[in-house]
Amino acid sequence: MKLLLKSAKIVDPASSHHGKTVDILIENGKISKIGNDLEADYDRKIDIPNLHVSQGWFDSSVSFGEPGFEDRETISNGLDTAARSGFTAVALNPNSFPVLDHSSGIFSVKSKAAGHAVKLYPVGALSLKSEGIDLAELLDMQDAGAVSFGDYKSPVSNPNLLKIALQYAQNFNALVQSFPLEKKIAGNGIVNEHHTSTSLGLKGIPNLAEELQIARDLYILEYTGGKLHIPTISTAKAAELISEAKQKGLDVSCSVAVHQLLLDDQELKEFDANFKVLPPLRTSEDRQALVEAVKNGSIDMVTSDHDPIDVEHKKVEFDNAMFGTIGLESAFGALSTVLETEKVIEMLTAGKNRFGIPSEPIAENVKADLSLFVPGEEYKFGREHIYSTSKNSIFLNKTLKGKVIGIITENSYQINE
Numbered sequence: 001m002k003l004l005l006k007s008a009k010i011v012d013p014a015s016s017h018h019g020k021t022v023d024i025l026i027e028n029g030k031i032s033k034i035g036n037d038l039e040a041d042y043d044r045k046i047d048i049p050n051l052h053v054s055q056g057w058f059d060s061s062v063s064f065g066e067p068g069f070e071d072r073e074t075i076s077n078g079l080d081t082a083a084r085s086g087f088t089a090v091a092l093n094p095n096s097f098p099v100l101d102h103s104s105g106i107f108s109v110k111s112k113a114a115g116h117a118v119k120l121y122p123v124g125a126l127s128l129k130s131e132g133i134d135l136a137e138l139l140d141m142q143d144a145g146a147v148s149f150g151d152y153k154s155p156v157s158n159p160n161l162l163k164i165a166l167q168y169a170q171n172f173n174a175l176v177q178s179f180p181l182e183k184k185i186a187g188n189g190i191v192n193e194h195h196t197s198t199s200l201g202l203k204g205i206p207n208l209a210e211e212l213q214i215a216r217d218l219y220i221l222e223y224t225g226g227k228l229h230i231p232t233i234s235t236a237k238a239a240e241l242i243s244e245a246k247q248k249g250l251d252v253s254c255s256v257a258v259h260q261l262l263l264d265d266q267e268l269k270e271f272d273a274n275f276k277v278l279p280p281l282r283t284s285e286d287r288q289a290l291v292e293a294v295k296n297g298s299i300d301m302v303t304s305d306h307d308p309i310d311v312e313h314k315k316v317e318f319d320n321a322m323f324g325t326i327g328l329e330s331a332f333g334a335l336s337t338v339l340e341t342e343k344v345i346e347m348l349t350a351g352k353n354r355f356g357i358p359s360e361p362i363a364e365n366v367k368a369d370l371s372l373f374v375p376g377e378e379y380k381f382g383r384e385h386i387y388s389t390s391k392n393s394i395f396l397n398k399t400l401k402g403k404v405i406g407i408i409t410e411n412s413y414q415i416n417e
Contacts, residue, residue: 001027001028001029001043001044001413002025002026002027002028002040002041002042002043002044003025003026003042003043003044003045003046003408003413004023004024004025004026004038004040004042004044004045004046005023005024005025005026005046005051005053005372006023006045006046006047006051007021007022007023007047007051008021008022008023008024008046008051008052008053008372009021009050009051009052009053010022010052010053010054010362011052011053011054011341011342011345012053012054012055012345012361012362013342013346014055014361015361015362015363016361016363017034017362017363022034022035022036023035023036023037023038024053024362025038025040025042026368026370026408029367029368029409029410029411030365030366030367030368030410031362031363031364031365031366031367031368032364032365033364034362034363034364044415046372046405046415048374048405049374050374050375050376051372051374051405052341052372052373052374052375053362053370053371053372054345054348054349054362054370054371054373055345055349055359055360055361055362055369055370055371056087056088056089056349056359056369056370056371056407056409057086057087057088057089057332057345057348057349057371058087058088058089058090058091058348058349058351058352058355058357059082059087059089059090059091059303059304059306059328059331059348059351060091060229060231060255060301060303060351060354060355061091061093061152061231061232061255061257061303061304061305061306062078062082062090062091062092062093062303062304062306062328063092063093063095063152063306063307063308063324064078064092064096064308065096065308065389066078066096066109066112067096067097067098067105067108067109068096068097068098069096069097069310071310071389072308072309072310072389072390073308073388073389073390074389075092075109075112075113075120076112076116077387077388077389078090078306078308078388079113079116079117079118079120080387080414081306081328081329081387081388082118082328083116083117083118083406083407083414084329084387084404084406084414084416085304085328085329085331085332085387085404086331086332086348086371086372086373086404086405086406086407087118087328087331087348087371087407088117088118088119088369088370088371088407088409089118089119089120089121089352089357090118090119090120090121090328091121091122091123091147091148091351091355092109092120092121092122092123093123093150093152094122094123094124094125094130094150094151094152095130095152095153096109098129099125099128099129099130100122100123100124100125100141100146101124101125101127101128101129101130101136101137101141102136102137102140102141103137103140103141103143103144104144105122106122106124106141106144106145106146107144107145109122110122110144110145115411115412116411116412117407117409117411117412117413117414118407118409119357119409121145121146121147121355121357122141122145122146122147123146123147123148123149123150123152123177124136124138124141124142124146124148124149125149125150125151126138126149126150126151126156126161126165126176126177126178127151127156127161130151130152130154131154132151132154132155132156132157132158132161133158133161135161135164135165135168136149138165138168138169138172138174139171139172139174142172142174147175147355147356147357148174148175148176148177148229148355149165149169149174149175149176149177150176150177150178150179150229150231151177151179152179153179153181153278153323154179155178155179155180155181155182155183155213156178156179156217157183159216159220162176162178162217162220163220163223163224166220166221166224166225166226166227166228167224167225167226169226169227170224170225170226170227173227174227175227175228175229175354175355175356176226176227176228176229177228177229177230177231178213178217178228178229178230179230179231179232180210180211180213180214180217180230180231180232180233180238180279181205181209181210181213181278181279182208182209182210182212182213182216183209185206185208185209185212186205186206186209187203187205188203189203189204189205189206189209189280190202190203190205190276190280190318190319190323191203191204191205191265191268191276191280191281192204192205192207192265192280192281192282192283193205193206193207194265194282194283196265196266196268196269197265197268200268200269200271202268202318202319205279205280207235207237207238207282207286210233210234210235210238210279211235211237211238211241214230214233214238214241214242215241217230218241218242218245218250218252221245221250221251221252222245222248222250225251226251227251227252228250228251228252228253229252229253229254229255229354230242230252230253230254230255231254231255231303231305232255232256232257232260232279232303232305233254233255233256233260233279233290233299234256234257234260234279234280234281234282234286234290235279235282235286235289235290236285236286236289236290236293238254239254239289239290239293239298239299240298242254242298242299243293243298246298253300253301253354254299254300255299255300255301255302255303255351256290256293256294256299256302256303257277257279257302257303257304257305257327258302258303258304258305258327258330258331258334258335259277259281259305259325259327259334259394259395260279260281260282260286260287260290261287261290261291261294261302261334261335261338262287262334262337262338262395262398263275263281263287263394264281264282264283264284264286264287265280265281265282265283266284267281268281271318272318273314273315273316273318273321273392274314274325274392274393274394274396275325275394276318276321276322276323276324277305277323277324277325277394278323278324291338291339294339294343294347295339295343300350300351300354301347301350301351301354302331302335302347302348303327303351304326304327304328304330304331305325305327306325306326306327306328306388307323307324307325307326307327308324308326308388308389308390308392309322309324309390309392310390311390311391311392314390314392324392325392325393325394325395326386326388326390326391326392326393327393327394327395328387328388329381329385329386329387329388329393330381330385330393330394330395330398330400331348332344332348332373332402332404333379333381333395333400333401333402333403333404334395334398334400335347335348336375336400336401336402337399337400337401341375341402345371348371367409367410368408368409368410369408369409369410370407370408370409371404371407372404372405372406372407372408372415373402373403373404373405374402374403374405375401375402376401376402377401377402377403378399378400378401379399379400379401379403380397380398380399380400381393381395381396381397381398381399381400382396382397383396404416
């Protein structure tokens with residue numbers, strides 16, 4: 001298969017072609033030529049005004065339903081959704097049924113994703129059944145293809161378990177994740193603890209619940225060494241604590257969910273369960289601080305935190321609704337409303353190195369791993385833009401910016417018509 005991209009602007013600071021508008025010829029999954037006014041035979045030409053190309057995007061926190069919750073999302077449809085949303089690789093969370101806590105589960109999800117244009121990298125559970133009691137078989141899962149270990153949305157309540165995990169994981173250079181929530185502080189809270197929660201009569205989760213857990217985890221990391229990733233932080237103080245830890249030389253990284261950069265707890269006034277997420281939407285002040293932390297590098301990567309929830313568990317009373325929002329489809333458009341294009345691409349590719357995902361600068365004789373997009377144009381995000389089986393999007397009817405054209409990888413390609 002020969003694909004010819006015409007007049008595509010390359011956004012890749014690691015490439016010698018960064019900032020240049022060129023033609024790109026891709027043959028059998030490899031970039032064969034980059035230049036101006038290329039004359040070549042092709043099977044398909046992609047000639048779109050203002051076309052931009054970057055290294056393939058990676059999402060460090062994606063949930064599908066399979067196995068166990070296929071009514072929410074299958075692996076096949078989830079990967080198709082990722083492809084149409086511009087992602088060439090995703091890290092799959094272990095929150096399936098059964099939980100991905102053994103090598104057999106890791107082998108299974110990888111086999112179901114084999115040959116797809118989007119590469120799937122499983123995250124193994126840190127503890128058996130993600131119950132936070134006994135350490136899972138980390139080395140066996142890494143040998144099977146797991147790229148990190150963490151219990152999705154479940155904090156490591158036992159500090160000794162995290163200590164042992166960080167110490168043990170160093171033997172095979174594994175990345176440990178710890179979800180930032182102190183359950184005893186959070187209690188039965190479901191939204192941010194602030195004026196809004198009080199006025200709406202909803203139980204709150206204070207910032208302290210996140211920050212106390214992060215402070216504890218960083219103390220343990222300082223004692224044990226190892227590599228720690230703190231997913232989906234949501235407060236200004238959380239970013240500050242992690243930044244200080246990095247300055248001390250600790251090997252720690254963190255991510256933020258896209259919706260935390262655009263939305264705050266004022267969205268809750270209509271009791272729409274699509275806005276019920278964990279961590280909860282915080283205040284406008286926290287939101288602005290998180291945007292600044294992304295810009296100054298305190299936050300390492302941005303994730304969609306894509307979490308499909310079926311209608312029976314979302315279209316119910318706010319108190320009873322499950323936490324979670326889909327986010328792959330809206331990730332690029334939402335990020336582009338608060339960040340410049342180059343920063344958007346940096347945040348959508350930065351997680352690769354941390355999670356051990358192969359990447360190469362855009363150049364000739366390199367395997368194709370490209371995301372295609374057109375920045376700039378605003379549009380209202382509606383149900384017609386949702387590719388997931390579940391429709392629980394926090395960005396429904398929000399104005400987003402920029403259009404995803406598709407992806408090209410060594411295995412296949414997806415071009416949105």
